[in-house]
Amino acid sequence: MDPLIVNALIILSIFGITLLIATYSTWAERKVAGFIQDRLGPNRAGWGGLMQPLADAGKMFFKEDFIPAHANKWLFIFGPSLAMLTACMASAVIPFGDSFIIGENIVLVQAIEVNIGILYVFGVVSLGVYGLMIGGWASNNKFSLLGAVRAASQNISYELAMGLSIIAIILMSGSLSLRTIVEGQHGGNWNILYQPLGFIIFLTCAFAECNRTPFDLPECETELIGGYHTEYSSMKLGFYLFAEYINMFASSAVTACLFFGGFNYPGMDAVQNELIKSLGESTGHNIATGIGIAVMFAKILFGIFFFMWVRWTLPRFRYDQLMNLGWKGLIPAAILNVILTGAGILLEMRWLSWVAVLIVIGIAVLQASISQKKELRAQRA
Amino acid sequence: MIQNVFWFLTFLAIISACMVVFSRNPIHSVLYLIITFFALSGHYLLLNAQFLAVVNIIVYAGAIMVLFLFVIMFLNLRRETEVQKPIAVKFAAVISGLILLAVLLGALLKADIQPGSEVDSQIGLVENLGKVLFSDFLLPFELASVLFLVAMVGAIMLGKRDPGEPTI
Numbered sequence: 361m362d363p364l365i366v367n368a369l370i371i372l373s374i375f376g377i378t379l380l381i382a383t384y385s386t387w388a389e390r391k392v393a394g395f396i397q398d399r400l401g402p403n404r405a406g407w408g409g410l411m412q413p414l415a416d417a418g419k420m421f422f423k424e425d426f427i428p429a430h431a432n433k434w435l436f437i438f439g440p441s442l443a444m445l446t447a448c449m450a451s452a453v454i455p456f457g458d459s460f461i462i463g464e465n466i467v468l469v470q471a472i473e474v475n476i477g478i479l480y481v482f483g484v485v486s487l488g489v490y491g492l493m494i495g496g497w498a499s500n501n502k503f504s505l506l507g508a509v510r511a512a513s514q515n516i517s518y519e520l521a522m523g524l525s526i527i528a529i530i531l532m533s534g535s536l537s538l539r540t541i542v543e544g545q546h547g548g549n550w551n552i553l554y555q556p557l558g559f560i561i562f563l564t565c566a567f568a569e570c571n572r573t574p575f576d577l578p579e580c581e582t583e584l585i586g587g588y589h590t591e592y593s594s595m596k597l598g599f600y601l602f603a604e605y606i607n608m609f610a611s612s613a614v615t616a617c618l619f620f621g622g623f624n625y626p627g628m629d630a631v632q633n634e635l636i637k638s639l640g641e642s643t644g645h646n647i648a649t650g651i652g653i654a655v656m657f658a659k660i661l662f663g664i665f666f667f668m669w670v671r672w673t674l675p676r677f678r679y680d681q682l683m684n685l686g687w688k689g690l691i692p693a694a695i696l697n698v699i700l701t702g703a704g705i706l707l708e709m710r711w712l713s714w715v716a717v718l719i720v721i722g723i724a725v726l727q728a729s730i731s732q733k734k735e736l737r738a739q740r741a
Numbered sequence: 742m743i744q745n746v747f748w749f750l751t752f753l754a755i756i757s758a759c760m761v762v763f764s765r766n767p768i769h770s771v772l773y774l775i776i777t778f779f780a781l782s783g784h785y786l787l788l789n790a791q792f793l794a795v796v797n798i799i800v801y802a803g804a805i806m807v808l809f810l811f812v813i814m815f816l817n818l819r820r821e822t823e824v825q826k827p828i829a830v831k832f833a834a835v836i837s838g839l840i841l842l843a844v845l846l847g848a849l850l851k852a853d854i855q856p857g858s859e860v861d862s863q864i865g866l867v868e869n870l871g872k873v874l875f876s877d878f879l880l881p882f883e884l885a886s887v888l889f890l891v892a893m894v895g896a897i898m899l900g901k902r903d904p905g906e907p908t909i
Contacts, residue, residue, distance in 0.1 A: 435772075476867060479795040486803025490775070493807070497768060497814055505814060512811045516804060536792075536867060 366462060371452075371471045378451050382605040383413045385664055389605075392668040420598035428591050432498040439495025440592065440599035446488040447603040450610035453477040455539045457623050457653035461642040469653060470539065477538035478526060481614055482519075485569055488607065489515040492571075492578060495600070496588030507587030510679070511578035514568055517686040518575075522565035524694035525558040528701040528713065529618050538614075542622030547629075552619040557697045557716045559619045561690050566611040568686070570604060573671040577679055612663025613656075620659050623652035693720050747787060754780035767813045771806055778802045790865025 387402065387409060394401025402409030427436055454477075457469030474480060489512055496508025529551055530536060533544040545551055552559050568575040579587030586592075589600045616622055631651065636644035677685070697716045704712030757776040764770045778801045785794035863869055874882050 435768075474791060476791050476795050479792070479799065483795045483798040483803060486799050486807075489807055490810075493810055493814075494772070497810075509811060509814055512807050516807055516811075519804070 366460070366465075366467045370467065370469060374451060374456065374471050375448070378448065378606060378609055381609050381660075381664070382602060383417075385605040385608060386416065386602075387412050388664070389668050389671075392665065393672050396669070396672040417598070420595050423594040425594040425596065426591075428500060430500045431591065432500070435494050435498035436591075437596070439491050439493075439498055440596045440603075441491075442494060443488065443491025443603040444599045444606075446484055446491060447606035447610065450481055450484045450607070451613060453480050453538055454610070454613045454617060455542055455622060456613075456656050458649045460646050460649055468539070469649065473539055474537070476536045478530070478536050478541065478614075478618070481538075481610075482523065482526065485522075485611075486515070486519055488569070488603075491600075491603065492588045495592065496578075499588075499591035501591050503584045503586070504588050504590045507578045507580075507584050507590070510580075510584075511571065511588060514571075514575065514577060514682065514686075517683060518565040518568035518690070521561055521686060521690035521694045522569065524691065524698055525555075525561040525565065526618070528555055528558045528694075528698050531698070531701050531705060532710070538617050538622075542617050542624065545621040546624050548621075548624075548626050550619065550621040550624075554710050555619065555697070555701070555713055557693060557713060557720060558701075561694050561697070562618065563615065564685075564690060566615060567667070567670065568682075570607045570611055570667070572604070572608065572667055574674040574677050575682060576676060577682060580676060608664055608667050609660065612660045612667070615663055616656060616659035622659075623649075623656040625652070625655045628652065696720070743787065746783070750780045750783040750787070753777075754784075767816075768810065771809050771813060774809075775802050775806050778806070785865070788865055789862050790870075792867040792870055793865060 390412070391401040391409070402412040405411035405415045427433055452471040453474060455468070455470040455473075459469060460467045492511040493508045496504040496506075496511070499505075529541065532551060532554060533541045535541060535544070541551075567573075571578055577587075578584075579589065581587075584590070589597055592600060628648070628651075632645065632648040635648050638644065639647065693716070696719060697713055700716045701713045704710055754777050757773040757780065760773040761770045761777065764773060778797060782794040782797045782802075785791075785797060
């Protein structure tokens, strides 16, 4: 087969799988919610409610497509389209697997391999907020506008801490390419073992960037009706909701690549050698790659499950708490992490960023005890 | 093919830059400015400077323009409340624009690059850029970071409440 055709097939299948997983994430979200709240969840459409996403899509398409009278019509349509576009772009640079050997050619299981992969993801994520902002502004509704403004300030605040936590990873692996970062974690050297604080900061920021609970303040129903999508109906609303699930998929994939070794798994060399010995060079390698892809998707699906788990466990933050956490908590912690990681590389002590965890925990405990004492004093007075 | 992409990006950049100036609605101006940044990033990509292209998008389109939109949305500008600027301000704007044009023209006229001359096509990649920044241009780079630090401290100073000023 022509390598160009194989590449096109890989791009198309990555796109298709992204959409498929996002579709079934909506079903899984309700199932997980049902499980956590001790009820059944969707179980009418198809076996175990498996046809539910299709039914939802049908409902969304046939609802009235309403555009408010004084809305800015083109921007009103442009908002959800942009949200969907940026959400679909992020998974282009993610390495889902090693490579397939087809005849003479080696084909990477990745849509495009660029030497700035992680920056590309970061750039696309930073554009994602425009969909919400433009849609919220174009609706000509005060609540939508407030939701849009919240989305903007939240995304900008958490992008900083996210960038700083990624810098520590880049320092460790010495490359901006996601594939090199993944290959650097070969042999059980997963970055989470060396970057625990970076992982926690990155995960928190990923929740905030995806507008997921506990940081879903742009669509906070109790304060803003529906937030930026108050005026939206039909498939435009569907695009906004669907983009959130695609973002979840993409951020789980990026988390898996950065911190959990991507398609690496313990003992993969032994498996590959056995397969090559018994099935021949190319077939063995291809099957080993297939196992790697399965491992990668298992990690991604667990990441998506974690998003849902948190959503149905934690309540929503207050807005000032969100800003305080971002600016006064995560950014200083991330800077400390970068400094200690740099020192660790200089002194060849890769575990040094664990010290950052201890320092942050120490400061948090100290702060909590001081504020408790203050409260006690205030009560006595 | 590449030439066509170049012309398309160039026209897109110039037309949307003009629309930034001519739009009545400030939100539309910001959106056209974002399109301009994207066209410029496309030019960087054509020059094989992927790092600059992405950083341009992250910093300008992703952060600064979001803040612009943020502020403009809060200002709630309408056509009825639009203030006519005095003629002196318009003249000053035109003159400062022309000065910038003169500087750019001077730099371009002095530049001496023959069309066929050897240019290292890898110069825009992040490794080479980093090496140049941290060896030949270390002092300007560090000075720029000190400048940013000063700007940050200044912003915090301006945003800080005076003692005695009521909280919220």
